Amino acid sequence: MTSRIRTAIIGFGMSGKVFHGPFLADNPAYSLDAIVTGNPERAAQAAALHPRARIVPTTDELFEHAANLDLLVIGTPPSTHVELAGAALDHGLHVVVDKPFVPTAVDGEALVARARAAGRLLTVFQNRRWDADFLTVKRLVADGELGEVHVFESRFDQWKPEGLRAWKGTLSLAEGGGLLADLGPHLIDQTLQLFGPAVEVYGETARHSAPRKAEADDDAFVSLLHASGVRSHLSMNLLAALPSPRFRVLGSAAAFESWGLDSQQAQLDAGMTPSDPAYGVEPEEKWGTVGTPGETRRVRPERGAYQEFYRLLAEAITAGGPLPVDAEDSLAAIRIIEEIHAVNRTSSSFPNIGKSPSIR
Numbered sequence: 001m002t003s004r005i006r007t008a009i010i011g012f013g014m015s016g017k018v019f020h021g022p023f024l025a026d027n028p029a030y031s032l033d034a035i036v037t038g039n040p041e042r043a044a045q046a047a048a049l050h051p052r053a054r055i056v057p058t059t060d061e062l063f064e065h066a067a068n069l070d071l072l073v074i075g076t077p078p079s080t081h082v083e084l085a086g087a088a089l090d091h092g093l094h095v096v097v098d099k100p101f102v103p104t105a106v107d108g109e110a111l112v113a114r115a116r117a118a119g120r121l122l123t124v125f126q127n128r129r130w131d132a133d134f135l136t137v138k139r140l141v142a143d144g145e146l147g148e149v150h151v152f153e154s155r156f157d158q159w160k161p162e163g164l165r166a167w168k169g170t171l172s173l174a175e176g177g178g179l180l181a182d183l184g185p186h187l188i189d190q191t192l193q194l195f196g197p198a199v200e201v202y203g204e205t206a207r208h209s210a211p212r213k214a215e216a217d218d219d220a221f222v223s224l225l226h227a228s229g230v231r232s233h234l235s236m237n238l239l240a241a242l243p244s245p246r247f248r249v250l251g252s253a254a255a256f257e258s259w260g261l262d263s264q265q266a267q268l269d270a271g272m273t274p275s276d277p278a279y280g281v282e283p284e285e286k287w288g289t290v291g292t293p294g295e296t297r298r299v300r301p302e303r304g305a306y307q308e309f310y311r312l313l314a315e316a317i318t319a320g321g322p323l324p325v326d327a328e329d330s331l332a333a334i335r336i337i338e339e340i341h342a343v344n345r346t347s348s349s350f351p352n353i354g355k356s357p358s359i360r
Helices: 014-026 040-049 059-063 078-090 105-118 132-143 166-170 179-195 264-269 307-319 327-346
Strands: 005-010 030-036 054-056 071-074 094-098 122-125 149-157 198-206 219-226 231-237 247-251 255-258 288-292 295-299 353-356
Touching: 005 014, 005 059, 005 307, 014 030, 014 040, 014 071, 014 094, 014 264, 014 307, 030 059, 040 054, 059 078, 071 078, 078 094, 078 105, 105 122, 105 327, 122 307, 122 327, 132 179, 132 247, 132 255, 132 288, 149 179, 179 198, 179 219, 179 231, 179 327, 198 327, 219 327
Parallel strands: 005 030, 005 071, 030 054, 071 094, 094 122, 149 231
Antiparallel strands: 149 247, 198 219, 198 353, 219 231, 247 255, 255 288, 288 295
C-alpha cells in the first residue's frame, strides 16, 4: 500500500457529501481518489468539493481500476450494501459500509465471513458513537456520577409529517426501509455500547404518513432489558413538532437530561471542516443537566468527534490497530431490528405492535 490510503466513495448524497467526504479530505492519512455517482448534479458538486478526485458514473468503471485503490466507502441505500461490499472485498479492498450495515443479519454474517477469508477489513460507519451528548453520557456513567443506572431513555425526534424521503420511505423492510432501520442502528448501537447485550426486547412500529399500507415505518419504540440490568427506552419518530429530551438517564445517585441533537451534522452541512476549532463544540444552550431535586448543575458536553472513526480506521489499516467499529456490533443491532419486525408481521390482532420475550 502507498503511504496514503487510496480511497473511493460510492454515492454522493447526504452520506458521501456530508458524512464521509469531509473527513477523508481533512485527514492526511487518506487520499480521496474517486467518487461514484451517476447523478449529474451530484457529480458537479463532487468535482467542486473534491477537485483531485476522479468522478466515475458507474461502479463497474470504478472496479476496473480497483488495483489503484485500498479502501472503498459505501454510502448507498442498504439494499445495495451486500453486493457492493462483496465486490469490493473480491477486488482486495478494505470496506466501510454506511448504516444500516445490511438489511438482514444473515447477509451481514456472510459479509463478515467473506472479509475474514479475504484478509480485508470490514467496518460500519456508526458515527454517533462520537456524538457530543453521547460521549457526555458515557463519561458520566463511567465516572459513577449517576450511581447505578436503572433507566436509559434515548429519543431521536424530528418534525417531518410528510414522512421519510426517497428510498427510506419506499423500500420494504426486507430491503432496509423504514425509520427503525434508519435510526435504530444508531440508538440501539449506543445503548449496547453503554450497557451491554440485550436479553429481552419489546418493540412497536407504525406508519402515519401516506401511503398508510406501505411497510416502511415512520414511528418506532424499542425497549431493551440489558444483561447488566439496565432498561433502555428508545424512541424515534417524525411527529415531534415539540421534541422531548434527547437523553434522560435515571440512576441511583442522580439523573442526567439533555436536549437537542448533536451539532456536527449541521456544521458539516453548512460547510464547516472537521479541523475548524469550532467543530464539534456545543453551544451553552445545549449543555445537559445532572443532579437531584433541588440540587442540579449544568454539564459542559464532551466535544463531538466523528473524525475519530477515520483516525482509528487509518491506524487499523496501516498499523493493525482495532477497528473503529466491529461489524459484529452492528449485527447485534440488526438482529434486534429483525426480531421486532418479525414479531410485528406475525401479530394478527395488533399488526403494529410486537413483543419478543428474549433475544441473545
